[in-house]
Amino acid sequence: MSTLEIKDLHVSIETEQGTKEILKGVSLTISSGEKHAIMGPNGSGKSTLAATIAGHPRYEVTSGSITLDGEDVLEMEVDERARAGLFLAMQYPVEVPGVTMTNFLRTAKTAIDGEAPKIRTWTKDVKEAMAKLKIDADFANRNVNEGFSGGEKKRVEILQLELFKPKIAVLDETDSGLDIDALRVVSEGVNRAHAENNMGTLLITHYTRILNYIKPDYVHVFVDGKVAEQGGPELADELEANGYDRFLAAAA
Amino acid sequence: MTEQIQKAEEALRSTDDPGVIQEILDNNPELKGLGNYEYGWSDPDVAGASAKRGLDASVVEDISAKKGEPEWMLKLRKKGLKYFERKPLPTWGADLSEIDFDQIKYFVRSTEKQAQTWEDLPEDIRNTYEKLGIPEAERERLVAGVAAQYESEVVYHQIREDLEAQGVIFMDTDTALKEHPEFFEEYFGSVIPVGDNKFAALNTAVWSGGSFVYVPKGVHVEIPLQAYFRINTENMGQFERTLIIADEDSYVHYIEGCTAPIYNTDSLHSAVVEIVVKKNARVRYTTIQNWSTNVYNLVTKRAVVDAGGTMEWIDGNIGSKVTMKYPAVYLTGEHAKGETLSVAFAGEGQHQDTGSKMVHMAPNTSSSIVSKSVARSGGRASYRGLVQVNPEAKSSANSVVCDALLVDTISKTDTYPYIDIREDDVTLGHEATVSKVSEDQLFYLMSRGLAEDEAMAMIVRGFIEPIARELPMEYALELNRLIELQMEGSVG
Numbered sequence: 001m002s003t004l005e006i007k008d009l010h011v012s013i014e015t016e017q018g019t020k021e022i023l024k025g026v027s028l029t030i031s032s033g034e035k036h037a038i039m040g041p042n043g044s045g046k047s048t049l050a051a052t053i054a055g056h057p058r059y060e061v062t063s064g065s066i067t068l069d070g071e072d073v074l075e076m077e078v079d080e081r082a083r084a085g086l087f088l089a090m091q092y093p094v095e096v097p098g099v100t101m102t103n104f105l106r107t108a109k110t111a112i113d114g115e116a117p118k119i120r121t122w123t124k125d126v127k128e129a130m131a132k133l134k135i136d137a138d139f140a141n142r143n144v145n146e147g148f149s150g151g152e153k154k155r156v157e158i159l160q161l162e163l164f165k166p167k168i169a170v171l172d173e174t175d176s177g178l179d180i181d182a183l184r185v186v187s188e189g190v191n192r193a194h195a196e197n198n199m200g201t202l203l204i205t206h207y208t209r210i211l212n213y214i215k216p217d218y219v220h221v222f223v224d225g226k227v228a229e230q231g232g233p234e235l236a237d238e239l240e241a242n243g244y245d246r247f248l249a250a251a252a
Numbered sequence: 253m254t255e256q257i258q259k260a261e262e263a264l265r266s267t268d269d270p271g272v273i274q275e276i277l278d279n280n281p282e283l284k285g286l287g288n289y290e291y292g293w294s295d296p297d298v299a300g301a302s303a304k305r306g307l308d309a310s311v312v313e314d315i316s317a318k319k320g321e322p323e324w325m326l327k328l329r330k331k332g333l334k335y336f337e338r339k340p341l342p343t344w345g346a347d348l349s350e351i352d353f354d355q356i357k358y359f360v361r362s363t364e365k366q367a368q369t370w371e372d373l374p375e376d377i378r379n380t381y382e383k384l385g386i387p388e389a390e391r392e393r394l395v396a397g398v399a400a401q402y403e404s405e406v407v408y409h410q411i412r413e414d415l416e417a418q419g420v421i422f423m424d425t426d427t428a429l430k431e432h433p434e435f436f437e438e439y440f441g442s443v444i445p446v447g448d449n450k451f452a453a454l455n456t457a458v459w460s461g462g463s464f465v466y467v468p469k470g471v472h473v474e475i476p477l478q479a480y481f482r483i484n485t486e487n488m489g490q491f492e493r494t495l496i497i498a499d500e501d502s503y504v505h506y507i508e509g510c511t512a513p514i515y516n517t518d519s520l521h522s523a524v525v526e527i528v529v530k531k532n533a534r535v536r537y538t539t540i541q542n543w544s545t546n547v548y549n550l551v552t553k554r555a556v557v558d559a560g561g562t563m564e565w566i567d568g569n570i571g572s573k574v575t576m577k578y579p580a581v582y583l584t585g586e587h588a589k590g591e592t593l594s595v596a597f598a599g600e601g602q603h604q605d606t607g608s609k610m611v612h613m614a615p616n617t618s619s620s621i622v623s624k625s626v627a628r629s630g631g632r633a634s635y636r637g638l639v640q641v642n643p644e645a646k647s648s649a650n651s652v653v654c655d656a657l658l659v660d661t662i663s664k665t666d667t668y669p670y671i672d673i674r675e676d677d678v679t680l681g682h683e684a685t686v687s688k689v690s691e692d693q694l695f696y697l698m699s700r701g702l703a704e705d706e707a708m709a710m711i712v713r714g715f716i717e718p719i720a721r722e723l724p725m726e727y728a729l730e731l732n733r734l735i736e737l738q739m740e741g742s743v744g
């Protein structure tokens with residue numbers, strides 16, 4: 001049982017116009033087995049929250065805390081966070097020229113587990129996971145994300161999620177850019193990780209469609225760097241029907 | 253070397269504990285870099301300790317006499333010495349002003365007799381090659397022949413019987429001069445004339461060792477021939493001389509590697525490599541240069557290629573303090589081809605000034621240069637290249653691609669692409685990019701559990717992958733491993 005606890009988190013970035021506060025007191029608690037959805041307008045700070053949890057150096061935490069099972073996550077390097085069991089499926093996965101997926105996946109798995117996976121079972125695991133996510137076997141020999149379509153990149157993020165078996169995963173708009181079939185396939189991948197590893201998930205999305213597949217236990221409305229309201233799945237339906245006006249008005 | 257440093261060096265080699273290593277390095281800043289360079293040990297050094305320093309006519313005469321050379325070679329050596337003394341140090345490339353030519357030992361004989369089996373070598377020397385994995389590669393038949401040079405001379409040499417039976421000659425250059433003088437009278441100095449440049453002149457004056465290769469008509473040597481160069485003594489000058497002749501329709505791949513101990517003072521490695529590629533022959537010459545960072549590596553390499561022939565230089569420069577090296581191809585026959593793949597890695601205190609030179613002298617010749625360089629920790633990687641197309645070299649084509657990767661903000665990269673085109677009917681392409689390891693790339697890999705230096709190394713390996721791919725498997729792995737070593741502790 002793991003718990004990621006975010007308390008009154010304030011985050012700023014350095015811009016050319018000076019320091020800009022983007023997160024203005026976020027509090028959230030995600031435990032193993034739970035599915036949390038975050039919805040919010042463009043620019044409200046969702047990706048900032050995700051990147052801050054993973055430790056991107058661009059974001060400066062000015063106050064508040066993030067802990068994983070009581071351990072101070074903010075004290076950890078990016079790689080230490082990954083090894084502690086956090087995973088971020090990125091909104092814009094990055095290309096790494098000249099490095100094959102096979103090499104990358106094995107190296108990352110070794111780093112996360114602290115030991116090399118057994119070659120035979122690992123090769124089989126990768127093959128099976130790729131097949132389930134309907135990723136063509138050729139991708140194993142392609143360079144990481146290089147020339148992948150938007151949807152292919154997202155599938156490969158979920159492939160990693162399944163193989164690395166994190167305790168808590170943050171999915172930043174994994175559903176954006178996916179076709180109808182891919183959305184289902186990817187959602188099934190996330191659900192498998194839940195079922196098999198009792199993973200906790202923070203799912204950032206703009207659309208309720210993915211929530212038909214990945215049924216959230218909690219929905220958080222994110223506005224202007226804060227959680228404006230929390231509720232159950234019904235809150236997503238309300239947003240779908242009425243948009244963010246009610247919350248934007250309240251924030252203004 | 254002072255006693256304290258010597259002690260510290262020993263201590264450093266006898267521990268794997270990172271904490272202890274750090275402490276030793278902190279107390280002995282002279283040894284910085286040793287932690288990352290695995291080949292920095294030195295053997296006991298009787299021959300080197302008593303060797304004469306400095307260069308004059310007597311040194312040249314002495315070398316020639318020791319080798320019992322023909323008169324014409326001694327004359328040529330003396331001519332080389334004259335040119336060397338007369339020519340100024342080049343000032344257009346890396347900084348060479350600190351080379352102390354009077355301190356250099358120009359000839360060190362470490363063993364009296366060349367060995368045909370590793371067991372016949374003096375124990376220190378044999379151990380050194382064992383540590384470098386050379387006999388193992390030979391046992392595993394990854395190479396078809398081996399030449400191992402230690403200081404000034406080739407101490408071990410072997411070639412596979414079947415190749416010998418086909419008439420392939422692979423031996424050290426000194427012996428070859430005795431046994432096959434006809435090749436030398438015709439080709440020695442024909443590709444790189446004695447006065448070509450200051451360091452080619454120096455090499456001509458004091459050359460010793462190196463390889464001679466002759467591949468007869470139509471013979472394909474499918475497995476590479478390997479040469480390994482090792483400097484052991486301090487302030488050594490190593491001046492090997494290599495001559496490769498690939499007769500019509502033949503093929504050979506020659507691979508060389510090199511390492512040296514780490515000293516506080518500098519050594520000089522100044523080789524000359526001449527290659528003759530006859531009609532429709534193909535030669536591939538691969539170098540993994542991994543000198544310690546107190547070696548000046550100033551090398552002249554050139555091939556002449558006759559009609560339909562192909563010359564390929566694969567030039568990896570990882571080590572040395574300063575390297576100036578621009579493997580050249582003179583395309584003298586129609587449809588001749590030249591190709592250089594160059595990868596340079598400049599770390600702290602290193603300047604890699606590398607590139608290539610392609611000279612089109614006949615119609616329908618083609619050439620390409622691909623250069624990839626990585627600079628980190630204040631290192632400097634320069635690409636310097638020349639593409640020359642002579643009049644009448646119609647319908648020739650050249651392309652140059654040079655990509656530089658900067659790992660941090662204190663390192664430096666520059667490009668000097670010269671072109672000299674005297675013919676209208678040519679196709680030229682030139683691309684150059686400079687990229688930085690991006691914060692997002694690092695973040696992505698680190699968020700997958702890779703430590704910062706592992707992530708860096710992965711990005712760097714990916715960057716040079718197009719060149720590593722061209723190497724035989726063991727060498728690609730070796731290159732990757734060297735890069736990982738170089739990247740260790742690259743972030744702080």
Ligand SMILES: Nc1ncnc2c1ncn2[C@@H]1O[C@H](COP(=O)(O)OP(=O)(O)OP(=O)(O)O)[C@@H](O)[C@H]1O
Pocket residue numbers: 013014015016020022040041042043044045046047048049
């Ligand atoms: N370098 C920067 N300079 C100025 N503003 C920035 C910079 N980086 C991020 N921001 C701003 O921070 C805010 C939050 O961005 P973030 O990407 O977290 O939003 P988001 O909620 O994920 O939006 P979306 O739904 O469009 O993905 C935005 O207003 C964005 O413009």
Ligand SMILES: [Mg+2]
Pocket residue numbers: 046047048091172173
């Ligand atoms: Mg976003």
